[in-house]
Amino acid sequence: MADLRKIIHVDLDAFFAAVEQRDHPELRGKPVIVGGDPAGRGVVATCSYEARRYGIRSAMTAARARSLCPQAIFLRPRMEAYRDSSRQVMTILRRYTPLVEPLSLDEAFLDVTAATANGVLAVQIAREIRAAVRQETGLTISAGVSYNKLLAKLASDWRKPDGLFVIPPEKGLTFLSPLPVGKLHGVGPATVRKLSTMGIHTVLDLRNTPRETLIAQFGKAGAWFAEIARGRDHRPVQPSRARKSVGVERTFPENLEDRHLLLATLQDMAERVSARLQAQGLAGRTAGIKVRFADFRTVTRAYTFSQSIWRPETIAACLPGLLDNAIPVESHVSVRLLGVTVSALQAEEESPSHLGQMRLLD
Numbered sequence: 001m002a003d004l005r006k007i008i009h010v011d012l013d014a015f016f017a018a019v020e021q022r023d024h025p026e027l028r029g030k031p032v033i034v035g036g037d038p039a040g041r042g043v044v045a046t047c048s049y050e051a052r053r054y055g056i057r058s059a060m061t062a063a064r065a066r067s068l069c070p071q072a073i074f075l076r077p078r079m080e081a082y083r084d085s086s087r088q089v090m091t092i093l094r095r096y097t098p099l100v101e102p103l104s105l106d107e108a109f110l111d112v113t114a115a116t117a118n119g120v121l122a123v124q125i126a127r128e129i130r131a132a133v134r135q136e137t138g139l140t141i142s143a144g145v146s147y148n149k150l151l152a153k154l155a156s157d158w159r160k161p162d163g164l165f166v167i168p169p170e171k172g173l174t175f176l177s178p179l180p181v182g183k184l185h186g187v188g189p190a191t192v193r194k195l196s197t198m199g200i201h202t203v204l205d206l207r208n209t210p211r212e213t214l215i216a217q218f219g220k221a222g223a224w225f226a227e228i229a230r231g232r233d234h235r236p237v238q239p240s241r242a243r244k245s246v247g248v249e250r251t252f253p254e255n256l257e258d259r260h261l262l263l264a265t266l267q268d269m270a271e272r273v274s275a276r277l278q279a280q281g282l283a284g285r286t287a288g289i290k291v292r293f294a295d296f297r298t299v300t301r302a303y304t305f306s307q308s309i310w311r312p313e314t315i316a317a318c319l320p321g322l323l324d325n326a327i328p329v330e331s332h333v334s335v336r337l338l339g340v341t342v343s344a345l346q347a348e349e350e351s352p353s354h355l356g357q358m359r360l361l362d
């Protein structure tokens with residue numbers, strides 16, 4: 001039976017190194033390696049595309065990387081910064097479907113079958129995601145579009161970095177046939193060696209091998225190999241557990257500097273966050289703001305209430321204080337992004353005391 005799903009796989013390009021190059025413009029265009037100490041026994045976590053030209057790869061020892069490219073710039077990871085960008089990207093993805101399955105900080109599957117039911121093309125959604133990620137995070141993300149996870153993931157890798165590639169159902173087998181078997185999900189180096197001794201090198205070779213032979217050699221895994229060699233993969237996209245926050249954020253076409261305008265924008269966002277909370281029957285305990293400056297420096301400030309919040313005026317009441325805290329009153333800054341979030345979510349409590357909440361702010 002034909003698989004009619006529309007699956008997108010997205011993967012940020014050289015993620016940790018890209019965040020460093022974004023936050024430190026002097027690193028752009030240079031070989032940058034994020035990972036362990038090259039003087040010790042550390043390994044490369046991620047390296048920039050400039051470093052890859054020297055043959056440097058993830059999981060290589062940092063010492064080896066330095067011998068390949070002595071002028072490379074070695075940085076220790078800033079996980080908080082990477083997590084912040086990752087959260088921002090996952091939030092963008094969830095605008096298109098709740099069926100988002102993050103695989104790591106920089107990768108996720110989306111099932112956009114329902115989102116395409118009204119005639120919107122999956123490739124158009126992929127284009128919008130790529131543009132939004134670039135615009136709102138300053139990072140590039142590659143995307144692959146196909147009819148299952150196996151092919152969507154291969155597709156996102158096909159035009160990296162900053163690429164988009166579509167494998168429609170009728171092209172699936174043609175795409176797979178010439179690939180080395182090691183490209184397939186679940187086919188590791190040991191399996192590649194064993195298949196090689198059987199004269200099986202490409203996916204076409206694998207497809208031409210009887211299923212029973214593969215099962216005899218590899219057991220249950222052999223049945224999987226027979227399936228994926230035929231471009232079949234019915235694994236569902238499994239969204240991550242219940243959401244932990246409801247938020248709204250916006251990148252401005254032109255940076256904002258006026259404090260009254262910033263505050264008015266935050267208050268407007270508080271209304272939208274409140275509407276979303278009420279639509280989902282949720283309330284939270286913590287209200288937070290995010291401010292990203294023109295140089296991409298990002299600060300967050302939060303206030304935790306002792307009771308549930310969901311009303312717009314309650315969320316809005318703590319915004320002036322949070323804004324003053326994020327941007328000291330006398331400072332002159334240029335802001336490219338603002339966000340408002342309510343977190344520490346729970347199902348809405350019965351008749352919480354709105355006045356009680358207000359008193360906490362005094």
Ligand SMILES: [Mg+2]
Nearest residue numbers: 011012013106
């Ligand atoms: Mg990546």
